[in-house]
Amino acid sequence: MSAPLLETRDLSVTFKVAQQGGWPWSPPRELHAVKQASLRLEPGRTLGLVGESGSGKSSLARAIVGTVPVSDGQVLWRGTDVIGMNAARQRAHGRHVQMVFQDPLDALNPRMTVGQIVAEPLRTHFPDLSREQIRRKVGAMMERVGLLPALINRYPHEFSGGQCQRIGIARALITEPELVVCDEPVSALDVSVQAQVVNLLQELQREMGLALLFIAHDLSVVRHISHRIAVMYLGRIVETAAAQELITNPRHPYTKALIASVPIPSPEAERARHRPVLEGELPSPMAPPSGCVFRTRCPIARASCAEAIPPVTHIGNDHHVACPYHSETAPPAQ
Amino acid sequence: MFATKSVADDLAGAAPIKGRSLWADARARFFRNRAAVAGLIVLMLVTAFALIGPFIAPWNNEDIDWNVLGNIIEAGRPSLESGHWFGTDPVGRDLFARTVQGTQISLLVGIVGALISVVVGTLYGAIAGYFGGRIDNVMMRIVDVLMSIPYMFVLILLLVVFGRSLLMLFIGIGLISWLDMARIARGQTLTLKGKAYIEAAIATGVRPFTIILRHIIPNLLGVVIVYATLLVPSMIIYESFISFLGLGVQEPLTSWGALINDGASEMNNGTLWMLTWPLFFFVITLFGFFFVGDGLRDALDPKDR
Numbered sequence: 001m002s003a004p005l006l007e008t009r010d011l012s013v014t015f016k017v018a019q020q021g022g023w024p025w026s027p028p029r030e031l032h033a034v035k036q037a038s039l040r041l042e043p044g045r046t047l048g049l050v051g052e053s054g055s056g057k058s059s060l061a062r063a064i065v066g067t068v069p070v071s072d073g074q075v076l077w078r079g080t081d082v083i084g085m086n087a088a089r090q091r092a093h094g095r096h097v098q099m100v101f102q103d104p105l106d107a108l109n110p111r112m113t114v115g116q117i118v119a120e121p122l123r124t125h126f127p128d129l130s131r132e133q134i135r136r137k138v139g140a141m142m143e144r145v146g147l148l149p150a151l152i153n154r155y156p157h158e159f160s161g162g163q164c165q166r167i168g169i170a171r172a173l174i175t176e177p178e179l180v181v182c183d184e185p186v187s188a189l190d191v192s193v194q195a196q197v198v199n200l201l202q203e204l205q206r207e208m209g210l211a212l213l214f215i216a217h218d219l220s221v222v223r224h225i226s227h228r229i230a231v232m233y234l235g236r237i238v239e240t241a242a243a244q245e246l247i248t249n250p251r252h253p254y255t256k257a258l259i260a261s262v263p264i265p266s267p268e269a270e271r272a273r274h275r276p277v278l279e280g281e282l283p284s285p286m287a288p289p290s291g292c293v294f295r296t297r298c299p300i301a302r303a304s305c306a307e308a309i310p311p312v313t314h315i316g317n318d319h320h321v322a323c324p325y326h327s328e329t330a331p332p333a334q
Numbered sequence: 335m336f337a338t339k340s341v342a343d344d345l346a347g348a349a350p351i352k353g354r355s356l357w358a359d360a361r362a363r364f365f366r367n368r369a370a371v372a373g374l375i376v377l378m379l380v381t382a383f384a385l386i387g388p389f390i391a392p393w394n395n396e397d398i399d400w401n402v403l404g405n406i407i408e409a410g411r412p413s414l415e416s417g418h419w420f421g422t423d424p425v426g427r428d429l430f431a432r433t434v435q436g437t438q439i440s441l442l443v444g445i446v447g448a449l450i451s452v453v454v455g456t457l458y459g460a461i462a463g464y465f466g467g468r469i470d471n472v473m474m475r476i477v478d479v480l481m482s483i484p485y486m487f488v489l490i491l492l493l494v495v496f497g498r499s500l501l502m503l504f505i506g507i508g509l510i511s512w513l514d515m516a517r518i519a520r521g522q523t524l525t526l527k528g529k530a531y532i533e534a535a536i537a538t539g540v541r542p543f544t545i546i547l548r549h550i551i552p553n554l555l556g557v558v559i560v561y562a563t564l565l566v567p568s569m570i571i572y573e574s575f576i577s578f579l580g581l582g583v584q585e586p587l588t589s590w591g592a593l594i595n596d597g598a599s600e601m602n603n604g605t606l607w608m609l610t611w612p613l614f615f616f617v618i619t620l621f622g623f624f625f626v627g628d629g630l631r632d633a634l635d636p637k638d639r
Contacts, residue, residue, distance in 0.1 A: 065537045094539030107530035110356055111552040117531075120548075121538045155355055171534065 003078070005043040005211050006064065006097075006179055010036040011073035013059045013235075017286065031286050033059035035235040036073065038312070043178060046205065046212040048226030048243065050219055050258065054282050056235040057215045061181045064213065065099050066090055095125045098172035102184040104164035108156035114167055115152035118142065121175045137174065145170045145200060162193035166200070173204060181213045186221060198225055219262050223247050231255045234293040235285055237312070241319040251315065251326035253298050254278075292323070300328055360556075363633040370629020376622040380615060384441055387434030392417035395431035396586045402426050412607050421607040424600055432588055433611050439500075439589040440570050440616075443507060444623075447569030448562045450508040455515025456558050460550050462516070463523025464542065474520065477513050485510040489572075493581045500583060503576070507569055518561055522554050556634035563627035567620045574616070590616045 012035050016028035034056045041047045049057050062068035075082045101107035108117055118138045139149035145166040172180050186194040216222045223243050230240040239252040250256045257278045264270045280297050289296050295305040312322045403426040412421040420429035462473035489506040496502050535545050574591025576582045583589050590612050597609030
């Protein structure tokens with residue numbers, strides 16, 4: 001295994017939420033968006049991050065990119081801590097880590113032309129480049145992501161959603177980063193366009209040796225692109241494994257339920273299979289359940305689950321699970 | 335296959351296609367609005383009147399026409415022969431020249447006030463909104479405190495203590511005009527801050543002040559411009575009120591407010607032209623600004639109609 005490009009160690013993200021109806025000086029309540037998340041990502045590989053909405057996927061991604069403050073833990077880039085850097089070095093670090101966003105139109109400044117948008121990271125990190133050099137690089141990058149360079153002076157609202165996402169990808173790749181964090185890059189797009197964008201990301205990854213952190217709530221997209229998959233629930237990473245291993249041999253009860261919820265495009269097969277459906281809602285991250293956060297909805301929960309937070313254990317084959325009862329199957333439905 | 339390829343090559347080699355910016359769209363919408371265009375034309379005519387007026391006026395605004403002094407009601411009424419096109423004021427000075435001069439002052443006050451509010455208010459509000467937290471709290475509480483002081487009282491005090499001068503008037507109007515604008519800009523900044531393109535810029539490593547200037551201010555400008563056009567008339571009204579109280583610009587300089595005040599006090603003497611001429615320009619200018627402001631709002635923010 002090569003040295004990790006990016007590693008997070010016990011990363012926590014906590015937001016302060018003002019108490020409703022409280023005094024201005026009453027202490028804010030804490031919302032634990034991410035709790036002690038540890039991840040590793042090797043250069044040129046893809047890590048998929050799945051979980052239902054509210055599970056803290058985006059907060060984890062933003063902590064890695066640096067747009068959300070980290071309350072505890074470390075983000076290591078090639079072994080050096082990013083969090084401890086001063087503001088100027090953190091900004092310079094932005095060259096290596098770029099981000100692609102969920103809503104493509106929202107991610108583009110409506111008052112700027114495509115050329116200006118794509119050129120912004122270049123102007124930030126390479127202020128010595130001449131106007132002509134920037135123009136040439138932007139044109140080449142637009143061509144690379146499948147946009148006509150002649151459209152350089154157009155504005156974002158003149159493009160379709162898929163094209164806007166290509167512009168966002170061009171902006172992310174113009175500084176030749178080593179890691180691109182994709183925060184649900186395809187969930188706002190039409191299905192046919194989704195495949196195009198995912199394939200484009202894969203092509204670019206092969207060409208430029210990019211590492212991708214690919215976030216989605218749709219497991220079928222993630223399994224297509226990822227080498228490894230991490231599953232998040234209520235701010236905690238509950239299971240990580242190689243993509244194939246995780247899909248064929250899920251061990252955590254939440255992962256099992258997640259995989260069971262992916263529809264099979266065949267009515268007979270769909271009817272025939274047994275689907276453990278999760279009951280209830282995601283608990284509030286302001287007041288997470290004691291012990292295992294998943295116990296309130298877990299089909300194999302028992303009294304001991306409420307006592308201690310289950311540690312992440314290695315069960316062989318580079319498969320990590322945060323459930324001590326992972327080898328048991330769900331009890332038959334009553 | 336080959337045909338499509340060559341078409342694609344042609345397109346790729348072609349000169350960049352000029353995109354229609356949001357500004358260009360807004361301009362087209364604005365010029366489709368008849369009332370707004372009429373308002374704009376009126377404003378241009380009033381401006382032309384203020385700029386060209388001094389060169390075509392047969393009389394100077396300071397000189398007294400001794401021939402009409404004893405008989406203002408008869409000899410001082412508006413006429414083409416005497417050269418007093420708008421008539422004269424109670425002491426025999428040419429009202430056309432004085433209206434031109436008053437228009438200059440009033441427009442200047444309105445535009446300077448609006449400019450101060452646009453520059454100071456927008457920057458102040460954008461900075462407060464963007465940085466948020468304690469900085470935002472302190473900056474906006476300062477605005478609250480300044481707003482809670484009765485501005486007219488401060489303005490009158492300023493003019494009384496430091497003497498009546500054009501500079502003091504500008505300072506006084508500048509002090510109050512940016513407060514509302516700062517609040518509006520801050521509110522807009524708060525909504526813009528949640529946009530993903532701001533986050534993208536932060537993630538890329540763009541400096542905070544560059545983000546404010548490059549991403550926040552251009553997206554604020556629509557709202558700011560609309561509010562500024564509506565602010566010009568209210569600045570003119572402030573100044574008129576101050577002049578009406580007799581605290582505005584000093585003789586022989588004058589403004590619409592001062593002229594209207596003079597005209598109003600002579601209303602019962604049968605010299606109504608002294609009131610109607612400055613009032614006419616005052617009213618059409620206010621209407622012009624309001625129509626242009628409405629037109630701009632519809633043009634820049636078509637969703638809000």
